[in-house]
Amino acid sequence: MAEPESGTPILAAEHVSLRFGGVRALTDVSFDIRKGEVFSIIGPNGAGKTSMVNCISGRYRPTEGRILFEGQDITRMPPNRRAALGLGRTFQNLALFGHMSVLDNIMVGRHHLLKSGFLRGMAYWLGGAQREELEHRREVEEIIDFLEIQHVRKAQAGTLPYGLRKRVELARAVALRPKLILLDEPMAGMNLEEKEDMARYILDLNREWGMTVLMIEHDMGVVMDISDRVMVLDFGKRIAHGGPAEVLADPHVRRAYLGEEDELVREDAAA
Numbered sequence: 001m002a003e004p005e006s007g008t009p010i011l012a013a014e015h016v017s018l019r020f021g022g023v024r025a026l027t028d029v030s031f032d033i034r035k036g037e038v039f040s041i042i043g044p045n046g047a048g049k050t051s052m053v054n055c056i057s058g059r060y061r062p063t064e065g066r067i068l069f070e071g072q073d074i075t076r077m078p079p080n081r082r083a084a085l086g087l088g089r090t091f092q093n094l095a096l097f098g099h100m101s102v103l104d105n106i107m108v109g110r111h112h113l114l115k116s117g118f119l120r121g122m123a124y125w126l127g128g129a130q131r132e133e134l135e136h137r138r139e140v141e142e143i144i145d146f147l148e149i150q151h152v153r154k155a156q157a158g159t160l161p162y163g164l165r166k167r168v169e170l171a172r173a174v175a176l177r178p179k180l181i182l183l184d185e186p187m188a189g190m191n192l193e194e195k196e197d198m199a200r201y202i203l204d205l206n207r208e209w210g211m212t213v214l215m216i217e218h219d220m221g222v223v224m225d226i227s228d229r230v231m232v233l234d235f236g237k238r239i240a241h242g243g244p245a246e247v248l249a250d251p252h253v254r255r256a257y258l259g260e261e262d263e264l265v266r267e268d269a270a271a
Contacts, residue, residue, distance in 0.1 A: 008034055008035050009032035009033060009034055009035070009068075010033055010034065010035045010069065010070055010179060010180055010212050011032065011033045011056065011067070011068065011069050011070075011180055011212075011214070012030075012031075012032040012033075012067070012068045013029060013030055013031050013032070013052070013055075013056070013065065013066075013067050014030055014065050014066050014067070014068070015028050015029075015030055015064065015065040015066075016028070016029045016030070016052070016055060016062045016064070016065035016066075016067065017029070017062060017063050017064040017065055018048075018051055018055060018060060018062050018063050018236075019063045024236050025048050025051040025236050026048045026051055026052060026055070026062070026233075026236045026237075027235075027236045027237050028064075028065070028237070029048070029052060029065075029233070029236070029237070029238050030065075030238070031231050031238065031241060033180065033212060033214055034212075034228075034229075035212055036206070036210070036212055037206075037212060037213070037228040037229060038202070038203075038206050038212075038213040038215065038226055038227050038228050039212075039213065039214050039215070039227065039228065039229050039230075039231070040214075040215045040216070040217060040223045040227040040229075040230045040231070041053075041214070041215070041216050041230075041231050041232075041233060042216070042217065042218070042220070042223055042230060042231075042232050042233075043232050043233035043234050043256070044234060044256065046235075047233040047234050047235065047236065048233045048235075048236040048237075049184075049216045049233055050092055050184055050216065051236070052233070053089065053182050053184055053214070053216060055067060056087070056182060056214070057079055057082060057087060057089045057182055058074070058077060058078055058079035058081075058082045059079065061075065061076065062075060069082070069085055069086075069087065069180070070085070070086075070179075072085070083176055083178075085179075086176075086177075086178050086179035086180060087178055087179075087180055087182065088109075088173040088174070088176040088177075088178030088180075088181045088182065089173055089181065089182035089183070089184065090166075090169045090170055090172075090173050090181075090182070090183050090184055090186060091169070091184055092184040092185045092188065092216075094165050094166065094169055095169065096157040096158070096165060096168060096169055096172070097157060098156065098157055098158025098159075099156060099157075099158060100156070100157060101153070101154050101155065101156060101157065102144075102149060102152050102153050102154070102155055102157055102160070102168050102171075103140065103144070103153050103154060105157050105168055105171075105172055106140045106143060106144065106168065106171045106172050106175050107136065107137070107140055107175070108172060108175075109171075109172040109173060109174070109175030109176050110136045110139065110140065110175050110176070139175065139177075140175060143171050143174050143175055144171065146174075146201075146204070147167050147170065147171050147174075147201060148167075148197075149164065149167055149168065149171065152164060152168075162189055162190075163189075163190050163191070163194040166186065166187075166189075166190065166194075166198070167197075167198070167201075170183070170186065170198075170201065174205065174209075174211075178211060179211065179212060180211070180212045180213075180214060181205065181211050181212070181213055181214070182214045182215075183202065183213065183214065183215040183216065183217075184216050185216050185217060185218065186198055186202065186215065186217065187199070187217060187219055187222060188218065195219065195222060199222055199225065199226055202215070202226060203226055215227070220248075223244065224244040224245075224248060227244050228243075229241070229242060229243060229244075230242065230243070230244050230247045231247075232247060232250075232252075232253050232256070234252075234256040239252045239253065239256060240252055240253045
């Protein structure tokens with residue numbers, strides 16, 4: 001079982017702000033993620049959770065502040081270079097190639113690891129490219145077995161039920177063999193059984209595969225069950241940060257995220 005390495009951040013966000021014209025998506029957000037932990041970001045819709053993940057993955061560039069990965073400043077680094085360093089992600093809205101097979105979708109995740117160039121590709125059957133492809137296919141088959149999607153490995157991704165497509169997207173992100181995997185609402189739209197399976201896969205990736213996890217998730221039960229630490233955003237600002245029980249007990253969180261204050265007002269009015 002992978003244990004978080006206390007005081008050893010794999011990623012640090014320092015005073016990150018993000019603006020779109022006059023709209024502030026993030027305001028002076030700072031936090032770190034320790035190696036080996038499951039770190040969750042929660043908050044109401046529009047709180048800036050996906051904007052934060054987009055800044056980490058390179059889809060957005062912060063207006064202010066910086067982001068460090070293993071001590072290296074990656075604030076202005078393009079997404080493909082971040083992937084090569086060990087950053088993988090899934091998306092809130094599925095981003096699979098619907099016309100391609102499950103196997104081919106997952107192989108796309110191995111693309112940045114391919115070393116054979118054009119000339120070796122021409123001599124495919126004589127050079128090392130064939131051996132390299134076989135090695136990558138073995139890696140992909142291991143991921144397929146792990147996520148229990150053997151029965152759909154040759155199916156077109158776009159024809160699969162939603163829960164299986166979410167699993168294929170996770171498989172593609174895992175195929176990068178990332179050090180830090182960013183999961184944007186991995187359980188959204190799933191039924192209870194599918195959520196339980198996904199939570200198990202995430203824990204196994206963390207504990208057995210050694211991946212540090214950053215997760216955005218609305219299901220508070222899942223967040224509290226599997227997270228080592230939690231950060232809460234509201235209107236683009238950090239309002240709480242700490243262990244799950246500590247964060248859940250914070251009055252600012254209960255007011256902003258759980259609507260406790262509104263419920264009390266309604267109860268007073270009814271009385």
